[in-house]
Amino acid sequence: MSIRFTKMHGIGNDFVVVDWREDAKTPSAARIAALADRHTGIGFDQLLSIEPARDPSCDWYYGIWNADGSPSGQCGNGVRCVAAWLYREGVIARNTDVRLESPSGPVTVRVLAADQVMVDMGEPEFNPEHLPFDAPQEAGSYMLDIDGQPVTIGAVSMGNPHAVLEVSDLRDPHLEALGPAITGHPRFARGVNTGFAHRVDRRRIDLRVHERGSGWTRACGTGACAAAAVLQRRGLVDAVVDVALPGGVLTIEWHGPGHTLWMTGPAAFVFEGEIRP
Template sequence: MQLSFSKMHGIGNDFVMVDCRQRPFVLDAAQIRAIADRHTGVGFDQLISIEPPRDASCAFYYGIWNADGSPSGQCGNGVRCVAAWLHRAGELAVGDTVRLESPSGPVTVRLSGPNAVTVDMGVPVLEPPRIPFQADAAADRYPIEVDGETLEIGALSMGNPHAVVVVPDLQASALDRLGPLLTAHERFPEGVNTGFVQKIDRGKLNLRVHERGSGWTRACGTGACAAMAVLRLRHEVDDQVRVSLPGGTLTIDWAGPGQTLWMTGPATFVFEGEWLG
């Protein structure tokens, strides 16, 4: 199969972008896994297809697949790359605001520069059945048993489920063990993206994320949004926060429950290529 693609990243969270505006998306899970292999394929955290919209109110649809071939509902770094890709393709001008359709529903993006994008990430979902997460009622803290330890998490959905754990040290060796275990925890029936967050002050957070379907990642846009939202719900941060991940920094703005959350950050082209697998 010959497949043209663009390789992009958003602060280190990397993507293979596939143009499906004029042709259907035909890759199966095995083919996606083959392209994702960082030794024998191209390598990526997620593969993103850019397609005609299914919702007439949106300009384009984008599909998201993890490195293991499983589908994803949303990707904050990915949607910024979609906007930058559309700009390069002549579909979006700097200064434009456009409505795009994700697997989780519509999102609004504003192209503030050729490679700088602000995204309306929607209203964080806090109700456990909608995350989905097994809990009796919504709360800003939940105890959860992981490998014989009781952790305290925040849980919400940003189009995909997130568990957020506040820690004093992101380099603690226990996190390498706890991240994958929490990602696969039975109380999250669809799996969960696990974020470990270190609060620096009311306007700055440091974050590491273990993603379902992809593992440890250099950046996670929805994870940055989730971390900020959890600490905002606890009144521990202000309504604008800079979230630093191993690959770079995002700015998150959120006024609080019931309000739209906004994410701003870069999107970068790496190379164009063809897959001949």
């Protein structure tokens, strides 16, 4: 049986969205990886499924799979695309808070326009056990050993795990090897998304992210949230900060512990297609 899909992206982080509201499926990792191939498949960073909610307090559930077929707990750019897709289908309204269920728990979305969505990403979680990350206790920074060299990171969960490193130059060629080395570091039991953050000023961060399961991406919504949270916790940026990634800019607002973090950014439709057996 063929499956209709929608190709979408959020500032260059691209997705295939499938409508499984009537007939939810569990795709194999090999099938997802084949579809994600940019030469012989459709090409995408993540596959997103829209399904009936498991949690009765939520309107819809969305599943997330990385390009290598592994499952993911959260995707900031992806949830904006899910919200825009549901809005286009006429099942959620504009300027109305809607509760969606992700693999890592509920999130609230607010469609501001057909191509602009706000997302309540929840409160950043700095407890290393929740990433999970091997550390004796919570700290503002941690030292990692990378091939005998110490590297300083911040660690936070935004529904998925993130390591954030402050750097002075995002074009430094050493980052090409450092990103994968941190993403697969053994102290992160399930891998980690690695963000390299350059603080331009108190209102802007430039960011590159190496994602577990997908590699270098043009954008990472949860990565933008993580970078803003780590730097704001260190007192280096304001409560509202623009995070510029290779694909575009997201606005992150977080007022510190006890508050949830909001992300605002675009969602774009690219084309419709059909996946055949």
